[in-house]
Amino acid sequence: MTDLTHATTVLTVDVEAVVANWRRLAALVAPAEAAAVVKADCYGLGAAHIAPALLAAGCRSFFVACVEEGIHLRRFLPGGVIYVLSGPIAGSEAEFAAHGLVPVLNSLSQITGWSTFAKAGSLAPATAINIDTGMNRLGLDEPELNRLVAKPAVLASVRPVLAMSHLSCADDDSSPKNAEQLATFRRLSGQLPGFPLSLAASSGIFLGRAYRFDMTRPGAALYGINPIPGRPNPMAQVLSLQGKILQVRDVDSPMTVGYGATHRVTRKGRLATVAVGYADGWLRSLSNSGFGFIGGHKVPIVGRVSMDLTAFDVSDVPESAVYPGAMIELIGPNRPVDDVAAEAGTIGYEILTALGRRHHRVWLSSPREGKPA
Numbered sequence: 001m002t003d004l005t006h007a008t009t010v011l012t013v014d015v016e017a018v019v020a021n022w023r024r025l026a027a028l029v030a031p032a033e034a035a036a037v038v039k040a041d042c043y044g045l046g047a048a049h050i051a052p053a054l055l056a057a058g059c060r061s062f063f064v065a066c067v068e069e070g071i072h073l074r075r076f077l078p079g080g081v082i083y084v085l086s087g088p089i090a091g092s093e094a095e096f097a098a099h100g101l102v103p104v105l106n107s108l109s110q111i112t113g114w115s116t117f118a119k120a121g122s123l124a125p126a127t128a129i130n131i132d133t134g135m136n137r138l139g140l141d142e143p144e145l146n147r148l149v150a151k152p153a154v155l156a157s158v159r160p161v162l163a164m165s166h167l168s169c170a171d172d173d174s175s176p177k178n179a180e181q182l183a184t185f186r187r188l189s190g191q192l193p194g195f196p197l198s199l200a201a202s203s204g205i206f207l208g209r210a211y212r213f214d215m216t217r218p219g220a221a222l223y224g225i226n227p228i229p230g231r232p233n234p235m236a237q238v239l240s241l242q243g244k245i246l247q248v249r250d251v252d253s254p255m256t257v258g259y260g261a262t263h264r265v266t267r268k269g270r271l272a273t274v275a276v277g278y279a280d281g282w283l284r285s286l287s288n289s290g291f292g293f294i295g296g297h298k299v300p301i302v303g304r305v306s307m308d309l310t311a312f313d314v315s316d317v318p319e320s321a322v323y324p325g326a327m328i329e330l331i332g333p334n335r336p337v338d339d340v341a342a343e344a345g346t347i348g349y350e351i352l353t354a355l356g357r358r359h360h361r362v363w364l365s366s367p368r369e370g371k372p373a
Contacts, residue, residue, distance in 0.1 A: 013364065015363050018042075022036060022059060022222055024235070032212040034059065035060075039219070042222075043220065044353045051073060055079055062081065064082060065084070065085050067096065087106045088113065105129055107140065128163070128164055131163060132165065165185045201217045202219055203221075224236060242330060246274065251265045258302070270315050271302065272311070273311050278307055280359060286344045287303065294321055
């Protein structure tokens with residue numbers, strides 16, 4: 001689809017705003033490096049457009065979740081270091097080498113497999129070592145790290161260039177877990193002297209200089225999600241989502257709206273039915289709790305969000321602003337992604353990564369500006 005007049009929803013991504021967010025964080029953390037987490041297709045916003053712009057702005061290190069993402073990213077990111085957070089699954093080591101991907105090694109079995117691969121004469125890339133400091137997802141625990149450093153030949157064979165960990169409560173600066181993990185990371189990484197260190201992602205950056213070490217790994221903050229919940233968002237908003245009104249109808253009591261008749265009309269008014277639903281990532285949990293914005297008014301969702309449609313109560317909006325073909329702001333300047341997430345009972349990460357493929361996408365300030373996905 002190339003004609004905006006045919007689009008029922010329009011997702012606009014301001015690539016320059018993403019770059020501006022990265023530059024702000026890079027200045028804040030200097031002299032530490034600011035990498036960019038671009039996993040999940042840049043949180044659903046289009047890695048093919050965003051990652052090259054970040055590279056051109058000076059970003060040199062990128063993080064993805066899995067080897068498939070790394071291979072895809074390398075197609076349009078010939079420069080830059082690409083780290084793969086999940087590390088190699090047994091048998092995938094050659095793919096890392098073929099595409100110049102740096103595996104994050106999370107277990108002794110991954111380290112052993114990579115060491116065997118490297119010793120076989122392959123042109124194995126360098127690696128990163130992930131240390132678990134209390135999150136209990138991926139990474140070497142303390143006994144495993146002790147076993148690794150007791151085998152210096154194995155450690156040398158995997159050629160680590162980074163030791164890293166991940167904070168579990170960085171978005172809550174009052175949590176004692178942050179200081180606990182910082183102390184644990186300092187102690188355990190001390191067994192790997194001389195290695196560059198990385199602990200902080202988006203929220204961790206704002207915990208202070210002590211958490212930044214040699215590299216930071218912002219992700220969500222690049223895409224406008226507030227890294228310091230409860231305080232003003234220091235990041236620029238980067239996207240807007242608009243939905244087209246398909247029909248406007250007059251309603252009155254005792255009519256009901258949508259599946260399950262979960263909303264009962266209590267007065268004369270008007271409803272606008274908009275072409276967006278949970279198939280588009282407009283979450284069903286927004287039913288009877290979310291909002292849109294049109295004609296200078298915040299308008300509530302009434303009834304259940306269905307697969308393709310959502311109804312808004314536009315009774316208080318001037319009729320001149322509400323008609324078939326008009327657009328309602330779903331996410332944007334008046335509807336920040338974090339507000340939408342709160343109404344859905346979730347986090348901004350889920351809102352962004354859930355955005356569906358049916359949206360007509362427009363990228364601003366990108367070499368591929370306006371080109372649909």
